[in-house]
């Protein structure tokens with residue numbers, strides 16, 4: 001039977017249909033074997049009939065809903081989405097225990113969308129199970145794009161992008177125009193990701209980066225639907241329904257056309273002696289018959305889609321949040337500026353090579369990421385059962401780590417709700433080592449273990465140079481001179497500001513010639 005493709009405009013009807021279908025599925029199809037076996041499962045808070053704890057995930061801010069129940073019922077909880085089990089980790093000590101003892105066991109994620117889609121489909125890197133394909137792609141990604149030597153090689157390009165960002169802000173400042181920090185930051189991070197990964201195909205004026213940004217935004221607008229399509233996929237497939245397939249495949253198709261064009265350009269244009277970019281290396285691996293893993297064109301395209309999706313908003317949101325914290329805390333702004341003026345001076349623009357000499361700026365960036373991690377919930381799958389004296393969690397259970405709660409855990413952080421960058425400053429080298437060890441166990445904005453973010457270094461550079469430049473070169477006027485509202489919203493895949501930070505830059509130094 002050909003599957004029915006459903007694209008609901010009305011989410012309410014859709015959710016009702018899903019509940020009904022899942023109910024039928026639990027009653028008629030699901031085997032009862034698992035539920036009959038008695039496990040010493042972690043505690044479970046009260047749930048609703050049929051849907052279990054699904055309402056918590058439907059909440060506007062799931063990380064906060066989860067934080068609330070874990071404060072009441074404990075740091076390791078067993079939840080149920082219909083009949084699908086899920087384990088929630090919410091304290092620093094529990095996250096530490098799981099990442100330390102179960103890293104390999106939790107190094108897989110489940111597929112997120114329709115198999116043939118380039119958006120987290122079967123060629124996906126981010127949702128690939130831990131295995132040969134993931135290891136092969138990770139090696140390429142790290143050695144060709146993200147290892148220190150590769151980062152050093154692309155430094156000039158980032159300096160150019162920072163200069164362009166500065167000129168744009170300076171232009172707005174001279175016209176006395178306000179800007180939305182997140183939008184500008186998104187253009188900045190997207191330009192850098194495109195230039196770093198696609199190299200020569202992404203010149204200043206050919207509109208490629210703009211096209212990527214449009215597609216990334218369209219994908220973010222679809223994420224809720226992709227999530228539902230996945231949660232309800234199996235039972236609905238049994239009755240021949242494929243949710244939101246048309247919308248998901250439309251965006252996937254547009255990414256496909258765009259990336260096919262870039263791939264062809266790369267195949268045609270590589271000249272002897274020219275510097276290779278990430279795409280050249282992947283095409284080489286694709287042609288290599290004796291490669292450790294035979295990748296296809298679809299694998300390359302999926303990886304690029306995920307670099308665009310995984311790198312732009314995750315870096316842009318911390319720029320916005322950190323600037324909001326800095327604007328709300330004039331003492332911190334002053335201390336930060338003093339440091340930058342002292343180290344960089346007032347006659348040139350900050351550069352990324354200044355960052356190691358700017359410990360307070362680094363501490364400000366770290367504190368911004370602690371309080372406002374762009375990915376508040378990490379999702380993994382347990383490959384095997386997890387057993388301790390107290391609990392037993394069966395294999396294939398979904399694992400959700402609430403890093404938002406972990407990084408605000410009052411048992412691990414002093415004044416956890418306050419923006420205090422000084423907590424990341426250590427006075428001596430030995431203290432630094434000690435702090436680093438201690439923090440690696442409870443500081444998780446980039447996740448942890450082998451599936452942790454491979455681009456933590458470059459992500460911190462993006463945020464550091466953007467915040468550094470904005471603080472060095474401009475004063476920031478906000479409307480009404482009130483405090484910036486720090487209300488949260490989960491938009492697309494990331495934790496964003498419910499009221500995007502809008503402010504007017506006022507030149508403080510310069511203009512610098514770029």
Ligand code: HEM
Nearest residue numbers: 126310311314315375378445446447448451452453455459
């Ligand atoms: C401040 C910026 C960034 C933050 C906060 C961030 C955060 C994260 C987080 C939380 C994860 C999941 C980790 C886990 O499950 O333990 C992740 C994974 C990932 N990130 Fe980032 N990220 C940032 C920047 C970037 C950039 C710039 C890129 C691309 C160049 C990138 C590419 C990826 C990829 C490919 C994965 C999947 C890794 C895997 O499955 O093995 N990220 N990131």
